[in-house]
Amino acid sequence: xxxxxxxxxxxxxxxxxxxxxxxxxxxxxxxxxxxxxxxxxxxxxxxxxxxxxxxxxxxxxxxxxxxxxxxxxxxxxxxxxxxxxxxxxxxxxxxxxxxxxxxxxxxxxxxxxxxxxxxxxxxxxxxxxxxxxxxxxxxxxxxxxxxxxxxxxxxxxxxxxxxxxxxxxxxxxxxxxxxxxxxxxxxxxxxxxxxxxxxxxxxxxxxxxxxxxxxxxxxxxxxxxxxxxxxxxxxxxxxxxxxxxxxxxxxxxxxxxxxxxxxxxxxxxxxxxxxxxxxxxxxxxxxxxxxxxxxxxxxxxxxxxxxxxxxxxxxxxxxxxxxxxxxxxxxxxxxxxxxxxxxxxxxxxxxxxxxxxxxxxxxxxxxxxxxxxxxxxxxxxxxxxxxxxxxxxxxxxxxxxxxxxxxxxxxxxxxxxxxxxxxxxxxxxxxxxxxxxxxxxxxxxxxxxxxxxxxxxxxxxxxxxxxxxxxxxxxxxxxxxxxxxxxxxxxxxxxxxxxxxxxxxxxxxxxxxxxxxxxxxxxxxxxxxxxxxxxxxxxxxxxxxxxxxxxxxxxxxxxxxxxxxxxxxxxxxxxxxxxxxxxxxxxxxxxxxxxxxxxxxxxxxxxxxxxxxxx
Amino acid sequence: xxxxxxxxxxxxxxxxxxxxxxxxxxxxxxxxxxxxxxxxxxxxxxxxxxxxxxxxxxxxxxxxxxxxxxxxxxxxxxxxxxxxxxxxxxxxxxxxxxxxxxxxxxxxxxxxxxxxxxxxxxxxxxxxxxxxxxxxxxxxxxxxxxxxxxxxxxxxxxxxxxxxxxxx
Numbered sequence: 001x002x003x004x005x006x007x008x009x010x011x012x013x014x015x016x017x018x019x020x021x022x023x024x025x026x027x028x029x030x031x032x033x034x035x036x037x038x039x040x041x042x043x044x045x046x047x048x049x050x051x052x053x054x055x056x057x058x059x060x061x062x063x064x065x066x067x068x069x070x071x072x073x074x075x076x077x078x079x080x081x082x083x084x085x086x087x088x089x090x091x092x093x094x095x096x097x098x099x100x101x102x103x104x105x106x107x108x109x110x111x112x113x114x115x116x117x118x119x120x121x122x123x124x125x126x127x128x129x130x131x132x133x134x135x136x137x138x139x140x141x142x143x144x145x146x147x148x149x150x151x152x153x154x155x156x157x158x159x160x161x162x163x164x165x166x167x168x169x170x171x172x173x174x175x176x177x178x179x180x181x182x183x184x185x186x187x188x189x190x191x192x193x194x195x196x197x198x199x200x201x202x203x204x205x206x207x208x209x210x211x212x213x214x215x216x217x218x219x220x221x222x223x224x225x226x227x228x229x230x231x232x233x234x235x236x237x238x239x240x241x242x243x244x245x246x247x248x249x250x251x252x253x254x255x256x257x258x259x260x261x262x263x264x265x266x267x268x269x270x271x272x273x274x275x276x277x278x279x280x281x282x283x284x285x286x287x288x289x290x291x292x293x294x295x296x297x298x299x300x301x302x303x304x305x306x307x308x309x310x311x312x313x314x315x316x317x318x319x320x321x322x323x324x325x326x327x328x329x330x331x332x333x334x335x336x337x338x339x340x341x342x343x344x345x346x347x348x349x350x351x352x353x354x355x356x357x358x359x360x361x362x363x364x365x366x367x368x369x370x371x372x373x374x375x376x377x378x379x380x381x382x383x384x385x386x387x388x389x390x391x392x393x394x395x396x397x398x399x400x401x402x403x404x405x406x407x408x409x410x411x412x413x414x415x416x417x418x419x420x421x422x423x424x425x426x427x428x429x430x431x432x433x434x435x436x437x438x439x440x441x442x443x444x445x446x447x448x449x450x451x452x453x454x455x456x457x458x459x460x461x462x463x464x465x466x467x468x469x470x471x472x473x474x475x476x477x478x479x480x481x482x483x484x485x486x487x488x489x490x491x492x493x494x495x496x497x498x499x500x501x502x503x504x505x506x507x508x509x510x511x512x513x514x515x516x517x518x519x520x521x522x523x524x525x526x527x528x529x530x531x532x533x534x535x536x537x538x539x540x541x542x543x544x545x546x547x548x549x550x551x552x553x554x555x556x557x558x559x560x561x562x563x564x565x566x567x568x569x570x571x572x573x574x575x576x577x578x579x580x581x582x583x584x585x586x587x588x589x590x591x592x593x594x595x596x597x598x599x600x601x602x603x604x605x606x607x608x609x610x611x612x613x614x615x
Numbered sequence: 616x617x618x619x620x621x622x623x624x625x626x627x628x629x630x631x632x633x634x635x636x637x638x639x640x641x642x643x644x645x646x647x648x649x650x651x652x653x654x655x656x657x658x659x660x661x662x663x664x665x666x667x668x669x670x671x672x673x674x675x676x677x678x679x680x681x682x683x684x685x686x687x688x689x690x691x692x693x694x695x696x697x698x699x700x701x702x703x704x705x706x707x708x709x710x711x712x713x714x715x716x717x718x719x720x721x722x723x724x725x726x727x728x729x730x731x732x733x734x735x736x737x738x739x740x741x742x743x744x745x746x747x748x749x750x751x752x753x754x755x756x757x758x759x760x761x762x763x764x765x766x767x768x769x770x771x772x773x774x775x776x777x778x779x780x781x782x783x
């Protein structure tokens with residue numbers, strides 16, 4: 001029965017943690033009390049995108065978009081909107097640019113420039129209902145493929161669409177399938193790489209949580225094309241909800257005969273097993289991932305042989321990323337030409353980006369390839385919060401690089417990003433503002449890669465550690481100008497000689513920050529100054545005496561007794577004792593403590609330096 | 616490692632583990648899945664459990680130990696009743712996650728990886744759990760807390776502990 005209103009409440013990760021569940025339960029309670037359950041259809045969906053605004057909710061048919069809901073908003077929304085037909089203005093999304101209340105979802109600037117293909121059903125359907133998926137043409141593509149198309153024809157269609165793998169490297173999907181098909185073997189496998197390890201990327205999580213059937217359907221189509229009858233989804237352990245929803249979806253698909261033996265009575269059989277990772281970034285690399293599925297340490301091996309020739313347990317295996325697989329049914333349903341008409345000449349289709357960091361609208365967005373960074377950041381992302389100045393975006397995580405303000409109008413596609421020394425990667429876009437220290441960011445990524453290196457090959461294991469130590473030296477104000485040359489030469493050697501993608505790309509964040517922000521490196525070295533006020537050894541904590549009320553809260557919390565001052569007197573921090581732990585800033589009730597720039601060396605350390613010089 | 620007689624206590628935990636191992640007996644490459652489930656039962660993977668899994672699955676202990684120490688998720692030391700996991704992913708990092716960790720470490724009087732004196736919390740850090748929209752974020756067990764400040768994070772763990780203590 002068609003109900004009067006469809007109320008979609010977001011159950012994506014971010015909204016869940018801002019307690020969307022409580023809001024939903026309150027709605028159930030209030031709707032029941034008012035006897036509206038038959039008129040109003042309440043659905044919990046996957047991620048709708050604007051995570052910053054969570055919990056969010058859309059009401060159809062009018063499309064009113066509510067944000068930052070609490071339990072207290074439920075009664076007035078039911079009363080005003082559901083009963084009297086007047087959207088509850090107080091919680092409708094007020095777009096900061098327009099300074100007006102936006103009533104319809106499509107008028108929200110955040111959504112205007114987006115084109116949702118992969119995320120089309122994410123946030124629109126109940127991810128735990130296969131019926132809703134089917135009602136949106138779900139499994140129609142699989143039906144068409146297995147009953148009307150030969151595997152060769154499917155691969156031909158994929159080649160024509162120009163789709164490239166969304167996991168990072170951008171290898172054409174059709175070509176991968178062609179190799180998988182061509183490989184001889186009785187047993188073949190299709191693997192979905194859901195080990196989304198790049199910090200700052202959460203699109204695969206959103207797809208698995210919001211539209212798990214699209215991934216299953218994509219895998220089935222891939223399996224049919226290459227001749228596999230078994231699939232694995234390798235999902236990281238940090239995504240318990242994604243695993244739960246995927247398992248539920250698999251169960252439903254099996255119950256309906258969409259997985260299992262003789263699907264659509266075509267003679268094609270296929271089933272999927274979920275394998276949980278155990279927290280190792282390197283397992284996103286395909287050969288390491290396969291080792292992990294086999295129950296071993298996730299250590300990469302040299303290629304060739306490629307997985308398509310010799311993969312899981314030695315059998316031909318095709319590995320695709322979640323976002324890649326989720327797009328497949330759309331390509332089959334709408335045709336390769338349609339897909340190829342979106343995007344740029346060499347980068348076709350849409351791409352999901354995860355916007356985070358210093359940007360107003362953090363969240364998930366899907367845009368045609370080739371959109372400029374400026375459009376992504378300002379039109380969709382809403383710009384930089386708190387009136388701060390934009391510095392750069394970081395893409396591609398620990399394998400990627402930075403794009404500075406000067407290249408804001410670069411189109412986002414594989415080639416342009418690579419040319420700038422950044423990469424598309426999985427699509428994490430982290431926005432950095434003037435308060436971010438680029439040397440610190442480079443060190444952060446190196447620290448990540450050092451810890452996540454599997455330790456097998458020397459360039460990665462030893463070289464990255466050396467680079468990290470050099471960066472640490474620079475951040476402590478002890479660097480020399482020669483260190484920059486050393487960093488660069490190490491970086492090139494590691495890139496050229498590492499065994500797998502992790503080592504080959506790990507120096508990128510350093511190279512790219514050195515290219516665009518050399519002045520910051522030099523400030524650390526020559527002036528012992530951290531321009532952004534981040535590096536602990538190059539900053540000092542200062543009490544603003546005009547604000548200090550002499551309450552002694554800071555002095556009492558200081559773990560090293562660096563703060564002096566009697567009650568009711570102005571307090572002072574001794575920079576030679578202070579360890580820059582930040583406890584005092586937290587405790588101060590009047591926000592009188594701030595971070596001051598300038599190199600203030602700790603007494604002990606300057607003594608040590610002095611000693612080193614005399615020796 | 617020396618050869619030793621394995622004494623397995625007959626308790627519900629080991630009976631549950633035995634049942635799980637039977638479940639995976641015919642699955643190819645079951646080691647990581649079994650260890651995952653074993654950690655859920657025991658909270659961590661002590662030597663005895665590794666030895667037991669090794670014998671039951673007929674995988675050398677060295678290989679089991681190799682896998683356990685390779686993956687961050689597996690713990691070989693007992694952990695507190697609840698795990699506070701602070702995200703140190705990029706988005707969280709640039710929004711001040713380090714200060715959140717420092718404040719928590721200061722409050723709990725532990726270093727990262729250690730358990731508080733009362734055994735209630737283990738402080739841990741993670742490499743991004745995909746809650747970048749809520750940065751900086753942390754998890755207490757499976758629950759995510761976002762948009763933290765050092766002060767707010769300290770409040771959250773205090774509140775959480777107070778609530779649980781009151782319930783008992």
